[in-house]
Amino acid sequence: MDTRTRLATLLDSLRDKGHRLTPQRVAIIRTLVEHDGHPTVEQLHQAILPDFPTTSLATVYKTIAMLKEDGEVLELGFGELGSRYDGKHPEPHPHLICTRCGAIADYSLQGLDELVARMAAETGFAVASHRFDMFGLCPACRATAPKPNTVAQSDADHATGQLPG
Amino acid sequence: MDTRTRLATLLDSLRDKGHRLTPQRVAIIRTLVEHDGHPTVEQLHQAILPDFPTTSLATVYKTIAMLKEDGEVLELGFGELGSRYDGKHPEPHPHLICTRCGAIADYSLQGLDELVARMAAETGFAVASHRFDMFGLCPACRATAPKPNTVAQSDADHATGQLPG
DNA sequence: TTCCGTGCAAAGAGTTTGCATCTGT
DNA sequence: ACAGATGCAAACTCTTTGCACGGAA
Numbered sequence: 001m002d003t004r005t006r007l008a009t010l011l012d013s014l015r016d017k018g019h020r021l022t023p024q025r026v027a028i029i030r031t032l033v034e035h036d037g038h039p040t041v042e043q044l045h046q047a048i049l050p051d052f053p054t055t056s057l058a059t060v061y062k063t064i065a066m067l068k069e070d071g072e073v074l075e076l077g078f079g080e081l082g083s084r085y086d087g088k089h090p091e092p093h094p095h096l097i098c099t100r101c102g103a104i105a106d107y108s109l110q111g112l113d114e115l116v117a118r119m120a121a122e123t124g125f126a127v128a129s130h131r132f133d134m135f136g137l138c139p140a141c142r143a144t145a146p147k148p149n150t151v152a153q154s155d156a157d158h159a160t161g162q163l164p165g
Numbered sequence: 166m167d168t169r170t171r172l173a174t175l176l177d178s179l180r181d182k183g184h185r186l187t188p189q190r191v192a193i194i195r196t197l198v199e200h201d202g203h204p205t206v207e208q209l210h211q212a213i214l215p216d217f218p219t220t221s222l223a224t225v226y227k228t229i230a231m232l233k234e235d236g237e238v239l240e241l242g243f244g245e246l247g248s249r250y251d252g253k254h255p256e257p258h259p260h261l262i263c264t265r266c267g268a269i270a271d272y273s274l275q276g277l278d279e280l281v282a283r284m285a286a287e288t289g290f291a292v293a294s295h296r297f298d299m300f301g302l303c304p305a306c307r308a309t310a311p312k313p314n315t316v317a318q319s320d321a322d323h324a325t326g327q328l329p330g
Numbered sequence: 331t332t333c334c335g336t337g338c339a340a341a342g343a344g345t346t347t348g349c350a351t352c353t354g355t
Numbered sequence: 356a357c358a359g360a361t362g363c364a365a366a367c368t369c370t371t372t373g374c375a376c377g378g379a380a
Contacts, residue, residue: 022360059362
């Protein structure tokens with residue numbers, strides 16, 4: 001599903017559920033769906049301010065809360081990196097997080113769902129969702145890093161994109 | 166390694182690194198290592214208050230920060246469940262989290278490290294650590310739950326223990 | 331004796347909430 | 356018209372920090 005279809009489908013779905021499509025909401029959702037990374041609440045807010053200068057942070061939080069309830073956004077809470085959101089691919093999938101530049105790359109691992117199902121069967125848990133994240137240095141930071149183990153953090157954005165998987 | 170050995174080794178290691186072994190620290194660390202679950206900061210604090218009534222929350226946080234730096238405790242940050250700590254097995258391992266009663270069970274999945282290594286090789290990331298959590302209903306809550314999909318949260322403690330894995 | 335650790339209180343960040351106003355339907 | 360959304364500010368939780376006192380080594 002391409003971004004345009006995803007946006008239209010999402011908006012339809014929200015309308016069907018009785019949610020109102022205010023300009024602010026549409027702007028937030030559009031940004032979320034079109035964003036090629038894993039934006040923070042702050043980034044979403046900044047992105048729509050030019051179009052809707054009075055939009056408050058609270059509205060962004062409320063809109064995200066609504067989307068979360070409907071399962072239309074994946075929330076990635078990190079301790080220090082803050083919370084990031086993925087409105088493009090709301091289904092659980094592995095992430096690779098660079099502890100130096102903060103880049104977050106998606107990865108699709110075939111067979112993961114089966115693995116989760118197997119663990120569920122073995123333990124008796126009814127697994128509804130999961131989270132699989134890996135932390136380390138992205139290729140770019142690896143090349144630049146003084147020492148391969150040094151862990152720092154910055155806001156470099158040279159690798160905020162996706163990985164083929 | 167049994168709990169007793171783990172405690173002694175950890176204390177030795179801290180001493181070797183020049184940290185002072187105050188009674189409060191020893192109490193916090195002992196509780197952390199002996200705890201059969203994944204205690205919160207608050208729980209650790211409450212646990213040592215009977216022995217050291219003046220201990221502050223700040224000291225617990227500072228002690229945990231020290232242990233984290235030394236890699237002697239695994240921090241599990243959850244959005245709503247708060248942060249939990251594992252001082253028994255600080256190495257990354259999968260967890261099964263019950264979204265109804267809050268129970269957190271450990272699980273050891275053989276072959277996980279190889280899987281992570283494979284993903285690292287494919288993506289070029291230098292993976293230093295990872296996190297793999299599954300969310301759903303534990304066996305006990307499954308049996309009690311009105312509907313298998315209902316997700317609620319409480320502080321039931323009927324299943325805070327470990328799973329064989 | 332010397333720092334490091336402790337404990338209190340204040341500060342801080344991120345997120346949520348109450349409420350009056352506004353608006354999509 | 357009216358239920359629902361917005362925006363502002365206050366509140367809230369969890370965690371960190373500054374600083375003077377106290378205690379481990």
